[in-house]
Amino acid sequence: MVPKKLQSKRKKPKKKRTPLDPAEALARIQKREESLKKRIMKVEETKEILTKRKTERTAKKNALRDARIKLYENQVKNRCKTIQEKRMIQIREDMKSILVAGVDKVNALKVVNDKVKLDGTTMMINGVKYKLKNNVHMVGWGRETLMLGASLEKLIGKHLRKGFLVVPKGSVSGMWDNPLWFPALNSRITFLEGGSMGLPDDKSVEATCRIAEYCKKLRKADVLLVVLSGGTEALLNCPKGAIKLTEAEEVLSMLKTAMATPLEVNAVRHKLSAVFGGELARLAYPAKVVTLVMSDVPGNLPHLIAGSPTVNDPGKNAALAVVRKYKLEESLPSAVRDVLYEKPPAKDPLVNENNQFKFVDYHVLADTGDAIRGMTDAAFRLGLVPVTISSTVVGPVREVSRAYAQVTALMILAAEGKISKLEMYDAMKFDQVLPLSEEKVREIFPSKERWGLGLCLLLGGAPSADLSEKGRTGPNQDLALYFSLDWYLKVKENPILNDYVVWFLGGSTAGIDGNTQAAGAYGYGSLGPAVFKRYKELTQEESALDIKVRGMLRANPESPETQNAVKRYESLRDELSRVSAILPDRVLRERNANFMFMNINDGDELLNLDYTYTNVSDLHIIRIARYQCSCDGECLAPREEILSPKGLCQDEKCVANQMLPKILVPPRNQCCARSAGPKLKIY
Template sequence: MKIRNREELTSHGYRQGRKLALDIIEYALEKVDPYRATKASVRLCGRTLMVGDYSFDLGKVENIYVVGAGKATFPIARAIEEILGERITEGIIAVKDNQKRPLKRITVEEASHPVPDERGLQVCRKVFEIAEKAGSKDIVFCLITGGSSALCPCPVDGIPFSDKKIVHRLLVTSGADIMEINTVRRHLSAIKGGRLTSRILPATIINLTVSDVIGDDIDWNTDWTTADPTTLEDAVQVLKKYHLWEKIPDSVRTYLSEPSPEKETPKDFTGKLLYSHMVVKSRTLCEAAAEKVRDMGLTPYLLSSSFGCESREAGRFLASIAREVKLTGNPFRPPCVLIAGGENVVAVDAGAQGFGGPNQELAASAALELKDFDTIVVCTMDSDGTDGPTPFAGALVDSSTWRTATEKGFDVFRTLIDHNVTPMLKETGDLIDAGADTGTNVNDLVLCIIH
C-alpha cells in the first residue's frame, strides 16, 4: 500500500467515495512502477541486450557505466543492476532525501529537491568523471527522471552555484510550467541541454526515463543527452514573461545577455549512437485509473492528461463540472468518476510565507466550491509522493473539509490567497501521506467521484 494514512482519510466525510478514490490511486500507482516496467522492457538474452526495440551485442562492449538522477531513478537502477549484474563497471545516481538504498555496482547518493544543494553538485562532478572515462567500445546508461535538474546540478562557467540556486527557487514559485522552467535551466547548466553527450561520446548512450512531462516528449525527459531545440533568447523570454529578469542574479543576467555560439546548447546529434526508451509514460497513470474505475462498475471520463494551469483555478474548474453533473446530469450522468492528469502550477508572490503545494491548493479550492454537495469527493496527488515542498502527496476532500476547517477557525479562501493550505488540511485530516516516496514519478493524478 502506498497510502500510509488510509484509516485517517476514510474516517470522516463521504466515506464510500473516499475509499473508492484511494483504491483507484493505489491501482494506478502500481501500474506506473518503474522497476516492473524496466524489468519488462530491458532483457538480457545470452550476450544480446534488448532495450525496448533496440538490441546491443554485449560481446563487443568493454565497459558498461550507469549515471542518472531523479525521483524515479532508483527503481530503474535497481532493475538494471539485477539484469546486468557484474557487467556494470561503475555507476552513480542521485536521489532525493530518504530514497537512498544500497546497490552493489551503482553508488546511490542523496541530494536536495526542489532547490539544489552541494551534495547534488558533487554527484554531478562524479557523473562527469564517469562520462569522460567512456570509450568507443563502452555503453553509458543515463537514467534521467523528474527532479534531475535539482538533484544533479552544475552551473555553466561564469555562474556561481549560489546564483543557480536562486534561479531555481524563483522559477518554481513563478507560475511557469515545467517546460518553460527547463528552458531556462538548460542554458544555465553544464549537464542539461545535451551537454553531457559531448563528454560521453564516442561511447554508446542508452537513455531510460519515466515521463513526468505533459505529452511524453522523450527529448524533454532525457535532456542531459538529447539535442536542445531552445535558445538562449528563449530562456531570456521565459524570465521576462514571469517578471524574473530583474530579480535574477547579475551573473545570470550577464551570461544570458551576451549570447555566442559557444554558449548555445547542442542542436543536433544525428548519426550518434544515442538511443532513448521511455519505460513509463505519464498518460499511463490516467489510463490505469480509468481501468480501475471500470472494474468497479462505474463510468470513467478522462477529461485531460495535460492539466497545466494555476492550481486554484483548476480546482474551481473541476468543481464547476462536478456541480453541473450532480445537478443536471450534463455532460455526464452520475455515478461517474472524472479523471485528469498533468502538472498544475502555483505562482507565489515574493515574501509569501505559506506552506502548501499545487495539489493541495487544487483540493482546497475544489472543497470551497463543493461545500454544499455531500456525495462528491475530490482526490488529487503528486505521483512521486511529495506535493511541492511538503512531505505530503496531496489531499482528499469533500464537503466535510470546508465544515471542519470553518469549525476549527480557518478561512478556506484566505488560506488559498496566502498559499498556506497545508496547516488547514492537516487539521481537517485530509492530507495524503505516501511516505514522501511512492517509487515512481509521472504526472499528478486528479479524481472527482460523483454519486
C-alpha cells in the first residue's frame, strides 16, 4: 500500500471561464482606469495640500524671523535718532498700545469668559438662563468662530452633542499656532473649510447645506448655538431650491451693476438663500436657537450682521419688486424666477407682533463700543484724558476725515475758550457723518482743568473706501492720509491750532485693512504736505539744474564737471519721478495709499498687527496735546551753553528761550510731532 504522502495529488479540473461580453470587458477596463485616475488625483491633491501647508509654515517662520530682524534693526537705528524723532516713536507706540488694548478687549477668548457663565447645568448669557442637559448643538461661520467655538465647548463640556464650524481656507492649520485656541482633545466640533479670497465656493456651499440638513433633525428639547462673526456671507451660503451658486452670484452682480442700493441687494440675497434672512432658524424649529455674534456693523443692526440667518427679515419679500425696478426679471434664470415668485404666508406663527422669532434669542458678545471701552482704560494709564465721541461712524472716508478734523478743531477752540457749547453744537448737529446731540456736547466739552497730558478722542465704525485690483489701500490708510491734508488746511485757517500737536491713528480690529497686510496708518498735519513740499523742491532744483547743464554741454561737453552735472541731473530726475509716484492726491486717486506709506519714514507710519482673530470693525484715535518744545534738549542744558551760539534752542516757545534777551531768540523751528515732515525713503 502506497503511503498517502507518496500518493500523487490529483489536480482538480479547472472551471471553464465563460467568455466575457466585449462590452462588459470594456466597461470593466474603463472602471479600473477611472478608479486609478481617482486614486492618482487624490494622491496629487494630498501632495498639493501638504506642499501648500509646508509653504505656509515656511512663510510664517520667515515672516517671524524677518519681523525679529526688523525689530532689532529698528532698535539699533532708534539709538542714533534725535530727541524729536524719538518723540515721534513714543507717540506711535503710545497710540498703538491704546488701539491694541481695544482689540484685546474684544478678543474671543476673553469675550466668552466675560459674557457666558455656567453654573452647574445652567448657562447664563447676558442675564438670560438656559437649562442644559446634553442637548446643545453648535453651528457657526467665520474665522473668529475657531476661538469662540473652542472656548464654548470647553465651557459647556459634555452638554455639547455635536458642532459644525465653517471657516476660511487655511484657518484650521493656523489655529495650531496658539495653544490657547486648541480645541478639546475629545472635541465634538467638526471644522469645515470653504470660501476663497472672500468669495463663496462649492465647498462653502456644501458645508452650509450639510449644516442646514442637520438643523432639520433638531427637536424641541434641543438648544442650537449659532456662532457668527462679521463679514461671513462668503461662508454662509446655500442657494435656495434649484438655484446654482453661479446663478445667484450673477444676479447679485447684475444688481450692483445697475446701481442698486445695499439694502436692495441684501433683500434679493436673502430671498435666494436657504439660510439667510432667518431661514436657518426656521429649519431648526422647534429647537431653542441662541445666537452669539461678534458684530462688525455700527449700531449692531441684526438684519445686517453676517447674513442674519436667525433673524426674521420681512424685507426679503420685496426682492421681486427690486428686480422689476431695475428691469432684470426677463434676464434671470428660471430657477431664480421660481424662487422670487414664491409668496410668503399670510400669517407666520413663528414670529411675534414685532416680526421677531419667538424661539430665538440674540446676543451680541462684542462690538465696537466694547473695544472703545478697552481703549479708554489704556488712555487713562498713559495720562491722557479719553473722550468717547462715537462708535457708529459710517460713510465715505473723505467725509469722515472732514468730520474728524472739524470736531478736533472744535475741541481745541473750546479748550482755549474761543467757542461755547452752543457754538460747538451748532457746528456739528447737522453733520452727516458725526452728528452730535446736546447731551453729547455737554459730555465731551473740554476744559484746561481736565486736560492731563492731552486729550484722546476715541471713535469707531466702518468708513467705506473704494478698492481696486491694481492699487493697495484700505479705509484706515485712506482716512489717515485724508486727515493729514484736512488738518493741515484747518491749521492754515486758524493759526491757534498750530499750538497743538494732533495725531490720528486708524486701525482694523481684524488686523487687515482693505486689500493690504497692514492694519491701518498714522496721520498728522505735515505727513501729506511734506511730500508735496519735497516734490516742489525737487521740481525747482531740476529746473535750475536743467538750465545749468544745457549751458555746460554747449560750452564744454567733455569736461569732468559737465559729466558730473549730467549724472546729478539724471539722478535728480529719477528721484523726482519716484516722489511724484507717491504724491497724496495721486495715490488717493489711484487707490494706492499703501504705496505712499511704505515709502516714507521707512514705513513707520503703517500700523502692523498680527491677525487678531476678532473683527468688530475699525477703531480710530485722535491724540491732542499742547505744543511741546522741539529744541532737542538744549533747554535743559546749563544757561551758559544755551547762551552760546552753538547751544541756542531753536524753539521760541521754549521756557528757557523766553528767559533770554529778545535779541538772542532765534526764529521758531518746526515741532517734531507736528510739522517737521517725514523723511522720504523711496525704493
